[in-house]
Structures are given as structure tokens and as C-alpha cells.
Amino acid sequence: MKTAVECKHLTKSYGALIAVNDVSFSVEEKEILGLVGPNGAGKTTLIEMIEGLRTPDSGLIKALGLDPTKQGDELKEKIGVLLQTTSIQPDIKVKEALRLFASFYQHAPSNTEELLHTLSLEDKADSRFKKLSGGLKQRVAIALALVNDPEILFLDEMTTGLDPQARRNMWDLVETIRKQGKTIFLTTHYMEEAEKLCDRVGIIDYGKIIALDTPRNLVANLGAESKVVFNVEDKEIDAEKFEAIKAVSRVEKGEDGFILYTRDENVTLQELVRLADKQKFRLSNLRTESPSLDDVFLTLTGREMRE
């Protein structure tokens, strides 16, 4: 696999604040790499340095073999960008915006109609940008990022501020673009989004990438246990009773009921049901919780990731 973007020891400070602190990583061709982290973690600074909008204090960037600070003009021909706060001229019509942006590129093959069709924007072609909903504005922004048929697509916080339905639509759109074989580098503060879309996920906090792997490996490396959570009705049961269940390492009794920490949720569930049957108590609100990227973040940083 070829490397699309390579960053080595990137650092960028704003006064006393170190926004990006000695970061090294690479994005492989045709993969979707996502950076996840809370607001202010340095995601946008990092992505904008690769786009050539900001100059790093130190370190090296190669995007498609080009240095964004010195060969920015050449690089801009080959990338597509969705900025975090997206706007274009408020009174411009969607169709006009696509034509205008296409005129800036040496090579802009996609014709407007085709792009409108791919993004299901045909019936909005004559609408003014400012009249569109948040979800549609982001759609237009993606269309604009695609006018030059870019090799790499940068998506900075593409679903922030969108309602759940619009967010799902954006995910479908990214899947469609992925099928066209483009490299995508995105940032998000939604773990769910990273887990769903990305081939690899980097977790960024206080300007450092603290983990970078496939979502599956990140969770697996955690060695975290699943939880079996439930209430017991009609009967007082001692927590000790559950400690004997197979694969259970620990039992907690909280306001929500019991939590069994287990290395194997299947075995534990079966045993639990059998025990309930034998001891004649009823289980309610029974559910299992598998470790997710949220737990990875919590474990690595010691904090919950808040939106």
C-alpha cells in the first residue's frame, strides 16, 4: 500500500498553548483514517496544517509527495476539503457554486449535473445556499470538495451540529465516496462515527496522538471486560452469589442494579439465567455492554469524552 500523507514530529503552538505536540503518523492510500478527540485536542490544527492553511512550527509533512507549505498550489489541485465551519457566499445558488469552484481548478472533470446527482442535490440546484438546512449545506460542502475529483478528501467535523438523521445520511455519503477509491482523512468528536466509518482511528488528546489502530484492535488491546447489567425483582440476593458464576471477575451493586464484569459474556449470561431459574428470582432490564471506543478513550485519558 502506498502512503498518501505522512507527518513526522509535527508541532504547532499558539503562544503558550501547544496545539499539536510532536505528532507522527501516516494515512495510507484509499483508507479512511479518522482522528477522534474532544474539542480543542488539536484535530483541526493538525488537518489544516496538512491542507496547507497553517504552517507547522517544526516537523515534516508530505501529502501526495508534496510539501504543503512550499508546494501548496500544486497540492490544492489534488485535494478536496470540507472545513469545520463551512460556508460559501450566502446568496449563491448551489449550481452556481459548483461551477464557480470548478473554474478554480486545472482539472475539474466531474460535470455539475453528475455531482448533483451523486449527492442527491438535483432539486436544490437553484436554491440559495443560505436557505438550505444544516445537513444540505454540508452536502453542498462535500460536493464542492469533490469538484476536482481529488485524490484525498479532508473532512473536518463533517457532522457536528447535524441532527441524527442528517448525520446518518452523511455517513452513507462517505461510504459512497469510499467506493470510488478515494483516500479520506476525517476528524470527529463522535466515537460512534469513527467506529462506523474508519479503517483506522487515531485518538488525539492535548495535541498528541495517544493511540492509532483499527477500531477492533483498539478495543481488543484494551483487554477490557464486558458488562452484564440487570436488576433482581421480588427478592434480596447477595452479591456473593454472582461471584461464583463462570468468567465473572468482579461484581458491583449500584443504583441501577448489579453489574457483572466478565471475560465471556455468553457463558456468564447462560449461567446467570440458570441461577435465576433455580433460585426463583426474576431478572429485569437485563443487558450486556461490550467495550467500545468510548472505553478506549476513558482508559487512555482517564476522562469521559464529552461532546
Place this chain on the structure above:
Amino acid sequence: MKLRGLWQLAWSEFKLNLRNPAMVFWSIAFPALWMSLFGAIASEPIPGFEYEGLNLANFLLPGGIGLVIVASAFIGTPINLTTYREAGVLKRLRVTPLRTSTLAFGFTLSQFIFMVLGILVLFIIGKIFFNVQVLGSWAALIGMIVFGMITFLALGSAIGSVVGSWRTAAVVTQIFFIPMLFLSDLFMPISMFPDWLQPICKALPLTPLNIFLRDIVYGVPLEGLWQLGIMAGWLVLGSIVTLRFFRWE
């Protein structure tokens, strides 16, 4: 080609200005209405008038041209610039291969086209309804108009570069725009103002533009050409401030 996107940008910005009611009112409708309403009061040549053969509309035409230029440069440029910066439009354009020089040139060109439209409307209405005429040289008139456009665009972009938000831009613009209309020999002669105010009036960029446009339209020999230096000074100041303070975000 280095100017790729220039015409598309200029044309698109011109169309966007046409969709802006404030722009259309102040730089197209208002000057034309002003000339027409007063022109309709006396459409015959004014007897005993020092510029013989001119009617009131013809008398007001040069002031109308000045109004078009000032309104479009002072309202359009700063408000567009600050709005685009605040909304992130400038930043978005910056991640395309569009060059900074092309961007600046394109925005300027769009305002040029808009001003030309405003001036054409004045001439067309003036010709059809009031039979206005230019007694002096057309070349001098066009030269003066272009010089005025460049000067005021430089000042407009200077305001747009220094001021942070479009709300402030709107206020700052009005602070300059409205007093200037009254102090620049447009609605009333400078000689009516008290002595201490007159040097200020003469130092304003609209005053020489107004005086020379009028002299050319009335066919009066041009005197005191040094006053073009006042405009040039404002042009240089506006350009320096723009280059020094322009921000993308």
C-alpha cells in the same frame, strides 16, 4: 494560467451584488431616483443659469456618478469582505488553487462591473427622459470615473480589512458615507459651510472627484488639477491599509 477563475469569480460576485437589496438601492436606484426626481422639477434648460443649455438633471448627473461609485465601494466592499471573512468564505476559497491576486482582482472587477451598470442606468435614464449631454471630453470623463472607482475601492477594502465584523463595518461605513455626501460639494456648495470646516471638506476624497466630474460634464476648463493628488493620497492610504491589515479569518 495564473488568472484561472478570474472571470467566473468576478461575474458570480457581480450577480451576488445584484441579489443584495442594499447594494441595488444605494448604488443603482438611489442615484437614478435622485437625478430623476429633481430633474423632473425643471426639465427645460434653466434660464440665466451659468452653464447655458443645461437642465437640472444634467446639472445633477455628475453628482449621481459620484454617488454610484461611493455607495458601491463603501457599502458593497466592506460588507462583502467582512461577511465573507466571518462566515469563512475567504478561508474556503483559500483551500482551492485560486490565487490571492486573482481573488483580489476578481472582487475588484465585480465591483467595477456593478458601478458601470449603475452609471449606465444614470446615462440611459438621463438620455431618454432628460436629454442629458456631456459637454467636455468623454475620454476625460471615463478617465476620471475609473480613477474614482479605484480610489474608493481601495478605501472600501481598507475599511473591510481593518474592521472585524460586518455589523461594525455597516456602522463605520455610515459614519464615513453620510457626512461625506453632505461635505463633498454634492448636495450643497462647500462655500456654504463655516470657514473652519472648508479645509476638511476639501480634503475628502469625494470632493475633487465631484468637482472634476462636474467640470467635464459642464464643459468647463479643468482648474486646480493638483487636487487629483488628494484622491491619489487616499488611494495610496487605502492600498497600504488594505495590504497591511487584510486577514483571511
